[in-house]
Amino acid sequence: MESLLEVENITLGYSEDIDILHNVSINIAPSTITGMIGLNGSGKTTLIKGIYGFLKPKQGRILFEGEDITDIKPYSLIYKGIWYLPQDSSLFPYLSIEDNLYIPIKSLQLSRNEMKKRIKEIFEQFPDLGEKRKKKAGNLSGGQQKMLECAMVLLVRPKLLFVDEPVVGLAPKVATEMYERIVEFLHWGMTIFLIDHNVRKVIELSSYVYVMSLGRITSEGPKDHFEGELKQQVRHWLGL
Numbered sequence: 001m002e003s004l005l006e007v008e009n010i011t012l013g014y015s016e017d018i019d020i021l022h023n024v025s026i027n028i029a030p031s032t033i034t035g036m037i038g039l040n041g042s043g044k045t046t047l048i049k050g051i052y053g054f055l056k057p058k059q060g061r062i063l064f065e066g067e068d069i070t071d072i073k074p075y076s077l078i079y080k081g082i083w084y085l086p087q088d089s090s091l092f093p094y095l096s097i098e099d100n101l102y103i104p105i106k107s108l109q110l111s112r113n114e115m116k117k118r119i120k121e122i123f124e125q126f127p128d129l130g131e132k133r134k135k136k137a138g139n140l141s142g143g144q145q146k147m148l149e150c151a152m153v154l155l156v157r158p159k160l161l162f163v164d165e166p167v168v169g170l171a172p173k174v175a176t177e178m179y180e181r182i183v184e185f186l187h188w189g190m191t192i193f194l195i196d197h198n199v200r201k202v203i204e205l206s207s208y209v210y211v212m213s214l215g216r217i218t219s220e221g222p223k224d225h226f227e228g229e230l231k232q233q234v235r236h237w238l239g240l
Ligand SMILES: Nc1ncnc2c1ncn2[C@@H]1O[C@H](COP(=O)(O)OP(=O)(O)OP(=O)(O)O)[C@@H](O)[C@H]1O
Pocket: 014, 020, 038, 039, 040, 041, 042, 043, 044, 045, 046, 047, 087
């Protein structure tokens, strides 16, 4: 299978003596959504932290476009075209909406004209944000903050986007919009790794799905592998 990102046999944890992930391997195929589901505390976010360079693997390696990025520093991933929408907010609450947007765009080292053009396009697509551009990001509602994070994704236009629990705490209408945005990212040519507790939604959106359980991949397959026997699978994962 063609891969944009390959994780090969990663073992890691937050301290030397306790491993949280054990021999985890995943492949993310280009121009697809790859999903991951699993119970609370199973290690899904820890896997992203490992790939993103926040935690150092004790064993295994990570390849992006065939290049070994195992020991990469998180800040340099933007240059490679990798971006992360974390489970918690990634915004600077005391900065204005506009200033938040300038932070990633500065790292991309775009020309002033290109920067202005992209910001203008973003405010056309997100008129609510445009109206409030001088307001502090922390004063926006939870849903508007998510939309600002989506706006950043469209500014950065990464090749690979990690999305961790995108709809937690959002009203149903905003959650629907968030899922539409994720599909829009795919249509923009991005590759997406989606972690979500909404099993049905992950299976609906993803081409390939991984199940994480106690730091191990316990099941994986193309979406149709999961679609047919969803109820049974969920009971199995929950140990019922
Ligand atoms: N900063 C940390 N220091 C030490 N242990 C941690 C830390 N963060 C998470 N853990 C532990 O690592 C394990 C995996 O947690 P992780 O957050 O990766 O799970 P998750 O699958 O993302 O869960 P959730 O669905 O609740 O987001 C848990 O046992 C958790 O207690």
